Amino acid sequence: MNSCTDCLSRGTCPSADKPMEEYIRRLPLETAHHRVEGQSTKCGFGLQGVCCRLCANGPCRVTPDAPRGICGASADTIVARNFLRAVAAGSGCYIHVVENTARQLKNTGLHRDKLRSEKALNHLAELLGVAGEDKYDLCVKVADKVLSDLYRPEYEGMELVEKLAYAPRVKRWRELGILPGGAKGEVFNNIVKTSTNLSSDPVEMLLSCLRLGVSTGLYGLQLTNLLNDVVLGDPVIRSAPVGMNVIDPDYINILITGHQHSLFTYIQDRLLDADVVEKAKAAGAKGFKLVGCTCVGQDLQLRGEHYTEIFDGHAGNNYISEAVLSCGAIDAVLSEFNCTLPGIETVCEELKIKQICLDVVAKKANAELIPFNYETRQADGDRIIDEIVAAYTARRGSVPMNLFKDHGNRNTLTGVSEGSLKDFLGGSWKPLIDLIVSGKIKGLAGVVGCSSVAYGHDTLTAALTKELIARDILVLTAGCSSGGLENIGLMTPEAAELAGPNLRAVCKELGIPPVLNFGPCLAIGRLEIVATEIAGELGVDLPALPLVLSAAQWLEEQALADGAFALALGLPLHLGVPPFITGSKLVTRILTEDMVSLTGGRVIIDPDGKSAADKLEAIIQEKRKALNI
């Protein structure tokens, strides 16, 4: 590989996962961890969000000598505009996911294909107020209900908002004028707002962020999960292997990356059919295995109960995908959405790994595009399988193996969802509420979102999580933060030892870890359902709960749309690095201070695990006090 000597001469970034850090440091391939150093000089204008290149007069950069862009835009305008643009793009990503997921459910109904959870279907139908002739018709009706809301114009309010959201919140959103119109229309409209010389009103743009947050959260996050549950099966709490040890070189291994689990429905079943397994055997393998990576891997892991045969386990989050591929035993990458790093391309090329994309929005440069199409799924599926077998045959024996068999662990607790957790607690939130009231659990913290590397791979996520559990705060995770935390063992029952004495006792009694893994970032929506249900049982609004969120290592625009939902819900949201806003005093003040009076939420920025935990704990204590507990 041409960059090999170059990359070896450079250092890699630290990781919370020390064995992985060492593995990556020794890789003969370049990964994101190697590229951190070369990108260590950050543009200060970019960091602060005061670089504008919306027009040919630019890029304009705000400095004390030049406080406005050529057009006259102030730092406040430029920052708010850049931020809204990012939130709108992030919202678009999640809305794309829920749209495909709903279409998948509809097609499943139309074709009377396999449903894995009628319970989930009935729950959803009830929630949305939909009736059908039979379960298949119900799928179609539910999907149509969702799709018609997504496609609604922006000037018409979305119909399902009141059905999906907590009533006190809907009331507040109405007061603030942030009830969204059609979700796709909202994205469209807000992108328009941020174009050259359109909106210059930072406050209106921030309110638009909240509106996008509502549509993103209710549809992109919550509904996607509920829709997927029908076709892919309900999460079931179980113990599972995680990390690179899950990779069995005797199989033809397919790494899956992305966010749209439903696009894999067909192929993951097909790979177990006897005629297909025979193809693998003919090529010299025992069969096929899917190896999880990024959120789609997390989702498969979450529902792993239904896929024990085909799914080997979750290897890790986005920022170890290059490392996972470099083990040599992965033969193909099937990807359909983001967190599929461009960096895997050179690794795949070097190691002759076949890349196939199932969705054009995430088309990788050197991947073959076979967009998922329900009508042609059988022929496409067989073609994909044949290509993967061909890749296996061509590469095995000619590429070096660099397995990492003792990486990760084999007893990570997975399968936690709003449903499975409630079942685990005996069908009611009361036991959890009692633990919180008694102080055995001081509060809840959702440590969610992404993994990033620029300031250390999962380092802040891990440090913060350890600090929180040591303070008897139960941590719930969703997203690539889960992938990092599970690989370092924080979701094994043994991790109870790292918790504070009260939480430790609870964990030991229940046999659970102090960090509960809800799976993919989409499952942030599940966390929020948990929170809403607890709030409902207590009869309080969400901001009153001793609950905090942290997207400590938020990475991308999607995370910002998630974050906007958290703020709309009125939750305190910690971020490790500012989302390119600090160049505007106004935007920073609104997000970090004034938001409290708007929604009850606020952004807390802190790059240090300990001091961030101090702040989050203080908020939890405040809220406990206000609740008189």
Added chain:
Amino acid sequence: MKRIFIDPAKCDGCKSCTLACMASHQDMTPRRGTLEELRQVLYTLDLTDPTVQSRNRIVSDGKGGYSPLFCRHCDVPDCAGACMSGALQKNLETGLVEYSADKCAACYMCVMSCRYGVPAVTPDRERMIKCDFCQHLEEGPACVRSCPKKAIEVREV
């Protein structure tokens, strides 16, 4: 002595050096100045505050390139040779032209006398501003370390 050598051909005009300079002098109490620490300051730099000043400047050369303007700590410094308060002194040991803000009377003879136009005035018109080689940072000048193109480097002369 050490001097910051400039290779203008390598400069892309990103102004990372300018921001690094601002960050380094945001809080002049001696402290460490790793790139990471400087970055943390970058987030909080108020880029609309005229008192946040850089000691270096990057100007366009009018031909698509850039001319980095950095204090040379001249062998025969015009600025120190014009100073009527003794605030500017050439340190014969380090070669640096050092500035003592306490002594400065803000007469701006230095501003007038530097033929390269390096010294600047503060918005309150009570001090001047020039490169101090980031002597408060163990790691040396922040600008040099922040240049992604290595267009500036510290060399012994």
Added chain:
Amino acid sequence: MERFVIIGAGAAGITAAQTLRDFRPEDVITVISTDERVHSRCMLHKYLGHERDIPGINFVAPDFFEKNNIYHIPCQTVTKIDTQAKTVYYGGEGYSVPYDKLLLATGSAYFVPPIPHFREAPNVFGFRDLSDALKIDDAFARGKRVFIVGSGLVGLDAASALCRRGGAVTIAEMAPRVMPLQTDDYAAGVYQRVFEDHGCRFLLGIGASDAAVDGEGNITEVILSDGQRVPCDFIIMAAGVRPRIQLALDSGIKAERAIEVDDHLRTSAPGVYAAGDCTGLSGVWPDAMAQGKAAAENMAGVDTVYEKPYPFKNTSNFFGVTMLSVGRLDLTEGAEVLVHRTAREYKKAVIKDGRLTGYLSLGDISNHGLYLHLIKNGIDISGKKDRIFRLTFGDFYGINEKNGEYVYTV
């Protein structure tokens, strides 16, 4: 071993002493000064305004003489130089110091025009030395009505200091505007307003022609040429300075308006050099320092040609209003005058034959040093007229690859 004697402890004298010590670590250096303590004349207003104490206007380290092993003889006036015997006489008792090389850095003295009573009145002060400032301070304690003759930099320095302390200051200026040598009408107007805002009153285009005195000869009223009478407690003369040449004249050293020097700053007497205001070459601090340095180098045997200074340059900073004024703004015949004005800035460029001959900037004068260089060296800027107010060294960029210093590319 050589014996160096320096008369005067101002910018030129002190710079010369330091330079001599740098070149001659072992030789004997003696500085004789009328001043008790070294101080920057350009900072007298900081003392008078009570912004700084006396050590605060020292422009060298407090242990300058000890550290450099220089003999300082303070509070002494040199009365005569025997250029044959190479001996300097000072003090009423007739003390003397022999020298091998001597530097005259006697500076300049304020000028009092021949107006009745002005030359004799005990309440008429200059504003050149710390002794002047001390006297004014004393007088100000007794009366706050101040009459200043002249609105040049010295007059305004004194005015700003006393306005700051609540004085009722009146300034009479013969010219029709303040700081006539450095400003144009617009810039002068800006300064006039800012001084007026601080309680100062200007009488422009008019001079004092007479005075009323009390029994002790103190002036109690200044009578202007139009008959106006301005009551005052004391008077500060800031109507120009004259090089101090009496000592040179008394010692047979050639001097007329100023002490005559050649391009090595040598006077007519062997081994005797002169530097600073007393040479009449320039009246600004940087040039005095440069002359002190060049003279000292020649005294130390390092051949240094002193190039004629460019005297038309100054900066001012009053009440936070800063101005840089270089070149000849008054010589506009056959010249192109460009002006740039915004709410916070005023700039003027005088261009003649593709060369900048005058430049004025009021407001933020950051990075303006190159304008002096362009004017002084007559650098061609004809292709750069469109950005004359935004010129930077980038327009003349060059780097000496060997030592990394900049060089002008023209």
